[in-house]
Amino acid sequence: MVQGPKGTYDVLPPDQPLREAVITAARRIFQAAGYGRICTPTFEDTSLFERGVGLSSDIVRKEMYTFTDKGGRSLTLKPEGTAPVARAYIQHGMHKLPQPVKLWYYERMFRFERPQAGRFREHYQLGAEAIGSDDPALDVELIMMFASLYEALGVPEVELRLSSMGDGNCRPAYARKLSSFLASVLPGLCRDCQERVSINPLRVFDCKHESCLALLKGAPLLVDNLCHECQLHFDSVRRLLDLFQTGYRIDGTLVRGFDYYTRTTFEFECARLGAQKGIGGGGRYDGLVAEIGGPATPAAGFGTGLERIVLALKSADVAPEAAVIDVFIIGLGSQAREMAVKQLSRLRRLDIAVDIDYAGRKAKGQMKQADRLGSRFAVIIGENEIAAGRATVRDMGSGKQHAVLFAELPAWLLERIEARNCQ
């Protein structure tokens, strides 16, 4: 049979409550911080990512879902969320709005990678971007927003790593310093690292080989080689972060994957997650807007993976209650069934969650279905009820039954359902 494409997955009804809890909490936190939601297209002009994310990044080099449409355009399913938001900012003249412009999103991302735990070819990211300010307090606002999201949800064992990538002023000088150091130890590095040296030297810090780690102990770090302005900015971020009770670790070996990052970078990890333990990351990207054709505009942002949050929550047994139904209507006999269907629609109009049997079950089977669905009441309508003009309403919790006039049924149920909802 035909299966879903490799690296994709279906979200079935039982999976929804947890995901919705994450999305709802994120929406609440973003809105409370003054971020407005933005949706950008599923695909963008390929050049947006080539220029924005950078040709040297793995994403652009080998992970993009790129295709040519019937008009001959090269388009790409978006592999990340920041470049599209920056594009929209420019396209809609948002630089004329009061700055910074604060936006959040919840979107699907696509990357052609080998799937593994916490990694998919299509995944969902929640993200926020604040464009138009270089205030270090903005970096901290973003960090704290996500820290409080993880905390509100109960994500276990979250750790924050913080670093600075410097800017166009200090990074080139540092790159030269690092390169000459790496040249001096080159023969001792693993093959992967030797390759990194030529493509993206900073990446050597990601290596897990003991021998490389030992050699790199003596390597110069970017955080120790910031220019005056970047140092002041970084110090300010740290001071502000210290105002909150959030722990963090300065990690000069933290390197983020996109070329557009400048100054502050950070990453949240969850120790429960195995190899793909990064649950979210972000930072400042003061050069991106200009890079893709807008005015010089400082900005900072963050993205976090829905699947990884969900995995972390599951590891901590966080499980919101499944959706239940208020009322299940049991119709017995063809004549009574017409009345049952009529009551069904009356109750639904009042926003009562109500369902009925469509599988031809016997009375016992329908009762069982009412129980399975978690309904609070079963409304039984048979020949006896039609004759008496009253439905038999069974409280599924206590097992007590009441005879209720059909005319009074909606009000009778509504009163009791609302009373319980308020508890």
Added chain:
RNA sequence: GUGGACGUAGCUCAGCUGGUAGAGCUCCGGACUGUGGAUCCGGCGGUCGUGGGUUCAAAUCCCAUCGUCCACCCCA
């Protein structure tokens, strides 16, 4: 792209060194002719991922392919 493990009923799995498939759960029904959550009984349900090969005979052995999982690269 590289390396390793694994694909048997909707789900979780059993099936020894080849002799043409089982259990538990779920679902439907009965015991209880119109009443759930307990028990017992019965029933539905399988191209043994797919395609080749070896063999008298393949779920079982071999190859390929697809997929899943784990790790690397890298990333959410």
